[in-house]
Amino acid sequence: MSFDNIRYIFKKELRSFFNSPVAYIVIVVFLVILGWFFTSSLFLVNVATMRTVFEMTPFLLLFFAPAITMRLISEEKKSGTLELLLTKPVKEYEIVIGKFLAAWTLYFFALLPTLSYYITVSFLGSLDSGPVIGGYLGLLFVGAVFLGISVFGSSITENQVVAFIVSFLIVFILFMLDKILLYVPNTIASTLEYLSIDYHFSNIARGVIDTRDVIYYLSAVGFTLLLATAALQKRRW
Amino acid sequence: MSILVSNLTKFYGDAKAVDDISFEVHSGEILGFLGPNGAGKTTTMRMITCYLAPNAGSIKVEGKDIRTESVEVRRCVGYLPEQNPLYLDMNVLEYLEYTAQLQGVPRQSVPRRVREMVDVCALGEMKHKDLGQLSKGFRQRVGLAAAMIHDPKVLILDEPTSGLDPNQIVEIRSLIQDIGKQKTVVLSTHILSEVQATSNRVIIINRGKIVADGPIEELQRGLHGGEKITLEVNVPDAQPFTVVSVQVKSIPAIESVNLLEERDGVKKFNVGTSSGVDVRPELFKLCVQKGWTLLEMHREQTSLEDIFRQLTADPVK
Numbered sequence: 001m002s003f004d005n006i007r008y009i010f011k012k013e014l015r016s017f018f019n020s021p022v023a024y025i026v027i028v029v030f031l032v033i034l035g036w037f038f039t040s041s042l043f044l045v046n047v048a049t050m051r052t053v054f055e056m057t058p059f060l061l062l063f064f065a066p067a068i069t070m071r072l073i074s075e076e077k078k079s080g081t082l083e084l085l086l087t088k089p090v091k092e093y094e095i096v097i098g099k100f101l102a103a104w105t106l107y108f109f110a111l112l113p114t115l116s117y118y119i120t121v122s123f124l125g126s127l128d129s130g131p132v133i134g135g136y137l138g139l140l141f142v143g144a145v146f147l148g149i150s151v152f153g154s155s156i157t158e159n160q161v162v163a164f165i166v167s168f169l170i171v172f173i174l175f176m177l178d179k180i181l182l183y184v185p186n187t188i189a190s191t192l193e194y195l196s197i198d199y200h201f202s203n204i205a206r207g208v209i210d211t212r213d214v215i216y217y218l219s220a221v222g223f224t225l226l227l228a229t230a231a232l233q234k235r236r237w
Numbered sequence: 238m239s240i241l242v243s244n245l246t247k248f249y250g251d252a253k254a255v256d257d258i259s260f261e262v263h264s265g266e267i268l269g270f271l272g273p274n275g276a277g278k279t280t281t282m283r284m285i286t287c288y289l290a291p292n293a294g295s296i297k298v299e300g301k302d303i304r305t306e307s308v309e310v311r312r313c314v315g316y317l318p319e320q321n322p323l324y325l326d327m328n329v330l331e332y333l334e335y336t337a338q339l340q341g342v343p344r345q346s347v348p349r350r351v352r353e354m355v356d357v358c359a360l361g362e363m364k365h366k367d368l369g370q371l372s373k374g375f376r377q378r379v380g381l382a383a384a385m386i387h388d389p390k391v392l393i394l395d396e397p398t399s400g401l402d403p404n405q406i407v408e409i410r411s412l413i414q415d416i417g418k419q420k421t422v423v424l425s426t427h428i429l430s431e432v433q434a435t436s437n438r439v440i441i442i443n444r445g446k447i448v449a450d451g452p453i454e455e456l457q458r459g460l461h462g463g464e465k466i467t468l469e470v471n472v473p474d475a476q477p478f479t480v481v482s483v484q485v486k487s488i489p490a491i492e493s494v495n496l497l498e499e500r501d502g503v504k505k506f507n508v509g510t511s512s513g514v515d516v517r518p519e520l521f522k523l524c525v526q527k528g529w530t531l532l533e534m535h536r537e538q539t540s541l542e543d544i545f546r547q548l549t550a551d552p553v554k
Contacts, residue, residue, distance in 0.1 A: 004338070005339060008335065008338040008339055009339075012324075012327075012335050015331075016324070016326055016327075019326055020326060079322050079325075080318060080320055080322030081322045081323065081324055083283075083288055083318045083322060084316070084318060084322055084336075084383075085339070086287075086288055087286040087287060087288050087311055087314070087316045087318075088311055088336075088339045088340055089308045089309075089311040089312045089339075089340065089341050090339055091308075235288070235289065
């Protein structure tokens, strides 16, 4: 594994996010929607909490993760630059990891301004910082899984719209898994619950960092990136 | 031996795109890869550059196998794909730098290599412009610069002049010839004059098979066995052509005589010869001896167009 190659690809992708309007649009729209949900309920409930941020962000990510990543690989497939990239001494997984990290970093920059909510709320009342730290950590994990899935969605097609819809569908199913538990037989309910993204997130968002949840997120991200790598290698056979 | 291709076969589904081809390219050679569209040129090049994997057969580039030492092969090959894809949102310098980094140019020599390539490909004025704003000729130069940025031993250029205007074509060709002095170059094209202008050797490929392989002059001679000479002579006393014909045929190497045009004493005809013998001195002496006035004599060469059409003509017609 060449960390240099990953770094070069990461830097290039991050630069093209911020050179185009994509990054700014994503960050601004994300913050506007999140900010509206956050402020509108804050004074209604009258409790010093950031729960709305942690409840709403995974929901917003359903749309934002596929939107950020849809062009990452599919555009290169369409314009033919993927051929340039793959005929350089670069491994497929280095490309996938570099692009994934760039998307994750963009997401990180979108989350960063929400720290101002934390500062505001902590002035208004006593805010328990444990769940906040856990919540942000959980959001980074959830984001990583959603973005990993969306990178995979982008790797299987040269059409950005198809990439968006496929990614959205997979992410949406994973998101809904623990909300349909009432309707499924008990035997598979626990499996579905374990696979659900929200279930693990709610654990971490309470401020409890359990290795089981961390392992779930890391393996989910690893698995999606593996699938994306396989999709790039498929051309050879 | 720079590139060694043996028994290469590639299927797309059931269709055979490349059918058991073998050839080799020596170091320092410029090889023209010629064929109609869809003949398998691009597929072969994509296999040499490790973009596609062959179904059967092997390729060695600079002694390294594309299956087992793929990364090493990619390190010593520079590739300009068909249509010259580029990141249109990057500027020239950014793009060349990115390419150099990914090609594994040592960090401290990246700026130097980028500068050199900007000079070689005359990109100085454009270096801060986005690739999307450049004209096609400049984009092609950027593509070439990127292909050469790591000073590769082997250059693979897939239709390097497609879509350029005649001036740009001449520029790119002379650039390729300059480069070809130190490197092995394989370039594909379906424009015949291009091969004549740049290459030492031609491989003609049709329906996935090699139909001709050799230096251009050899192909031109080889196809007809011999050459044709056209003469125009003024014969005194308006002798009939049959008399002339018999006397011309008395020269041993001449196999056929065809009349093309006749008015009064002026007769235009061509003669076909067996291979390897130049009969022009003999013909001249004959004219002098018989008192014919020689108005014109020239040797016709089979053009590459003719060879190409004969070799790649559709047999099902």
